[in-house]
Amino acid sequence: MIDLHTHILPERWPDLCAKYGYPGWVSIEHCGACRARLWKDGRMFREIQSNCWDPAVRVADCDASGVRVQALSTVPVMFGYWAKAQDAADLAAFLNDHVAGVVQAFPDRFTGLGTVPMQDPRLAVRELERCVRELGMPGVQIGSHVNGRNLDDPAVVEVLEAAAALGACVFVHPWDMMAADRMPRHWFPWLVGMPAETALAVGSVCFGGVLERLPSLRIGFAHGGGAAPMTLGRWEHGFRERPDLCQTMTRESPRESIRRVWFDSLVHDPEALRLLLSVAGNGKVALGTDYPFPLGELSAGEVVRKAGWLDAEMRESILHGAAAAFLGERASRAVRAAGGAGDGRVPPHVDATA
Amino acid sequence: MIDLHTHILPERWPDLCAKYGYPGWVSIEHCGACRARLWKDGRMFREIQSNCWDPAVRVADCDASGVRVQALSTVPVMFGYWAKAQDAADLAAFLNDHVAGVVQAFPDRFTGLGTVPMQDPRLAVRELERCVRELGMPGVQIGSHVNGRNLDDPAVVEVLEAAAALGACVFVHPWDMMAADRMPRHWFPWLVGMPAETALAVGSVCFGGVLERLPSLRIGFAHGGGAAPMTLGRWEHGFRERPDLCQTMTRESPRESIRRVWFDSLVHDPEALRLLLSVAGNGKVALGTDYPFPLGELSAGEVVRKAGWLDAEMRESILHGAAAAFLGERASRAVRAAGGAGDGRVPPHVDATA
Numbered sequence: 001m002i003d004l005h006t007h008i009l010p011e012r013w014p015d016l017c018a019k020y021g022y023p024g025w026v027s028i029e030h031c032g033a034c035r036a037r038l039w040k041d042g043r044m045f046r047e048i049q050s051n052c053w054d055p056a057v058r059v060a061d062c063d064a065s066g067v068r069v070q071a072l073s074t075v076p077v078m079f080g081y082w083a084k085a086q087d088a089a090d091l092a093a094f095l096n097d098h099v100a101g102v103v104q105a106f107p108d109r110f111t112g113l114g115t116v117p118m119q120d121p122r123l124a125v126r127e128l129e130r131c132v133r134e135l136g137m138p139g140v141q142i143g144s145h146v147n148g149r150n151l152d153d154p155a156v157v158e159v160l161e162a163a164a165a166l167g168a169c170v171f172v173h174p175w176d177m178m179a180a181d182r183m184p185r186h187w188f189p190w191l192v193g194m195p196a197e198t199a200l201a202v203g204s205v206c207f208g209g210v211l212e213r214l215p216s217l218r219i220g221f222a223h224g225g226g227a228a229p230m231t232l233g234r235w236e237h238g239f240r241e242r243p244d245l246c247q248t249m250t251r252e253s254p255r256e257s258i259r260r261v262w263f264d265s266l267v268h269d270p271e272a273l274r275l276l277l278s279v280a281g282n283g284k285v286a287l288g289t290d291y292p293f294p295l296g297e298l299s300a301g302e303v304v305r306k307a308g309w310l311d312a313e314m315r316e317s318i319l320h321g322a323a324a325a326f327l328g329e330r331a332s333r334a335v336r337a338a339g340g341a342g343d344g345r346v347p348p349h350v351d352a353t354a
Numbered sequence: 355m356i357d358l359h360t361h362i363l364p365e366r367w368p369d370l371c372a373k374y375g376y377p378g379w380v381s382i383e384h385c386g387a388c389r390a391r392l393w394k395d396g397r398m399f400r401e402i403q404s405n406c407w408d409p410a411v412r413v414a415d416c417d418a419s420g421v422r423v424q425a426l427s428t429v430p431v432m433f434g435y436w437a438k439a440q441d442a443a444d445l446a447a448f449l450n451d452h453v454a455g456v457v458q459a460f461p462d463r464f465t466g467l468g469t470v471p472m473q474d475p476r477l478a479v480r481e482l483e484r485c486v487r488e489l490g491m492p493g494v495q496i497g498s499h500v501n502g503r504n505l506d507d508p509a510v511v512e513v514l515e516a517a518a519a520l521g522a523c524v525f526v527h528p529w530d531m532m533a534a535d536r537m538p539r540h541w542f543p544w545l546v547g548m549p550a551e552t553a554l555a556v557g558s559v560c561f562g563g564v565l566e567r568l569p570s571l572r573i574g575f576a577h578g579g580g581a582a583p584m585t586l587g588r589w590e591h592g593f594r595e596r597p598d599l600c601q602t603m604t605r606e607s608p609r610e611s612i613r614r615v616w617f618d619s620l621v622h623d624p625e626a627l628r629l630l631l632s633v634a635g636n637g638k639v640a641l642g643t644d645y646p647f648p649l650g651e652l653s654a655g656e657v658v659r660k661a662g663w664l665d666a667e668m669r670e671s672i673l674h675g676a677a678a679a680f681l682g683e684r685a686s687r688a689v690r691a692a693g694g695a696g697d698g699r700v701p702p703h704v705d706a707t708a
Binding site: 145148150152178179181182183185186187188190191192195196199200203204207208223224226227229230231232233234235236237238241242245246248249267268269271272274275278279294295298303 | 499502504506532533535536537539540541542544545546549550553554557558561562577578580581583584585586587588589590591592595596599600602603621622623625626628629632633648649652657
């Protein structure tokens with residue numbers, strides 16, 4: 001199995017507030033050997049364990065769950081899009097060098113997706129090129145928006161154009177969720193806001209004509225596209241009934257456009273996976289677990305194992321082939337290594353019916 | 355067929371800004387015999403046709419499409435939750451009297467869902483009781499939130515409690531969509547915001563324990579629950595993994611809670627309908643078209659006809675039985691009249707494969 005959606009952090013990093021001279025940056029406080037806390041603006045953002053930073057722990061977890069390769073990307077709270085661009089670029093370079101180092105140490109087990117300072121397209125493209133050309137990464141992870149600008153904003157599209165030209169993949173992750181003031185309880189920014197963010201991002205590249213204009217762009221979305229698969233019928237209907245509102249930037253309908261993109265499989269429900277596959281098409285849904293976070297798929301491939309109606313070809317595509325196609329040639333060594341696990345087999349000690 | 359989700363307006367109403375003494379109210383400007391424009395704060399909100407106000411036109415459209423009964427509710431822009439409560443109550447009474455009059459004129463073809471001034475629970479309950487006891491309505495339509503307060507807010511729950519006690523049904527419609535500043539293009543408040551609003555409303559009555567505490571409440575959600583069906587797996591997983599965040603107001607999991615509610619069928623995609631049915635269960639999905647608006651199902655029952663895998667029982671439930679159960683006894687005359695059309699047959703001139 002190839003896991004397209006995992007997060008990693010360095011074990012330590014400098015005091016960024018001191019380094020850059022203003023607050024808002026995330027700090028890490030270790031509590032013993034295996035636990036740490038992330039702090040932001042004086043508030044605890046998240047508690048993490050050593051599987052978030054220790055490659056050896058990750059490899060052991062992967063061996064236990066049958067994952068051959070993880071695509072490593074930073075935690076979205078580290079994007080720094082809100083900050084001075086030069087500082088975000090500096091942090092991105094630090095994080096990307098760290099990821100590249102982990103991949104270099106375990107080239108058969110990891111591949112890396114970089115982060116880039118999206119608030120400044122010129123700096124973002126420069127770091128994207130460095131990720132691909134110097135660090136050997138297959139692509140980058142970006143947020144679902146950039147300081148409120150959606151993915152069809154010209155400044156964002158500039159980076160997507162560069163990615164398409166480079167042959168770099170772009171994995172889109174929800175972050176800085178909309179309408180947080182409406183969601184004070186029940187973890188709703190994660191449970192309602194994130195799916196809405198992702199749908200807005202998918203919708204933006206469809207209705208904004210980005211996919212039509214950049215046919216070679218490989219772009220993928222976390223969490224099975226969030227609300228997008230369930231809403232596609234509504235989008236398609238709106239597109240046809242109100243061309244004055246919906247066809248201003250493209251004539252390609254959302255149902256056509258959405259076939260161009262990839263999604264991860266993180267929907268936690270075989271029936272939702274069925275809808276996602278009907279929307280995305282075979283070959284466009286790739287295993288993603290959100291490892292090592294608790295809202296992720298804690299047993300990698302669980303939703304695929306539950307979807308007993310998947311045939312061998314579809315299962316192989318989700319567990320291996322779709323990610324290999326999305327990541328492309330630059331992930332080739334790791335992906336070749338994963339080939340043997342691409343048949344959907346799980347280690348004998350994993351309950352295949354769980 | 356019974357159509358649970360349709361909107362109606364009076365042909366004319368007083369100048370509300372003059373009547374109540376402040377701006378923000380909607381006015382109607384007729385342009386010839388069959389068209390009118392709705393204005394709000396000096397901007398055109400929507401153009402409508404006579405099918406929005408003329409019962410005879412509606413009946414003719416219903417005859418053409420095979421709909422025997424429409425549940426009539428106001429257009430959410432008329433809710434007036436933002437206004438002085440007494441004024442919103444006054445407008446609600448006016449709108450409800452109008453709907454009751456239309457139902458009285460065509461008792462076999464229409465049933466009515468009232469509107470109530472949700473910003474003031476006492477006034478809302480009073481108008482709810484009047485709708486049910488004096489106007490003979492089966493229930494009311496409310497918005498997905500009340501001035502930013504979600505459906506698990508105590509002031510909202512007070513009205514839901516009264517509805518449960520009265521045996522009145524509550525149909526929830528998205529309105530005043532979140533994060534409008536993030537959605538300036540592509541009709542996104544309707545295509546992305548509304549599904550997110552509805553998901554937030556469904557999630558609020560689940561995670562907020564409202565459904566658990568009011569087991570007799572009949573509550574239904576427009577647009578097939580918006581993003582909720584696609585997100586339920588994520589909700590269920592979050593509920594189990596983070597009880598500290600998600601089980602503060604209920605121990606009933608979202609997958610259990612959601613079986614208590616109804617949804618309309620307005621998803622425009624048979625595969626989305628399949629997911630919705632898997633989440634809601636048989637008997638809980640009722641035909642809804644959003645008549646007479648262009649984002650609705652323009653040929654009533656189209657998604658049901660496209661879903662060729664539905665068996666006769668499921669089709670009957672969607673086209674008739676689920677709405678009859680949701681509306682309850684107070685819609686009995688109209689529902690009895692609709693019985694003959696409950697088998698999913700469509701008039702011979704309607705293309706059943708469309």
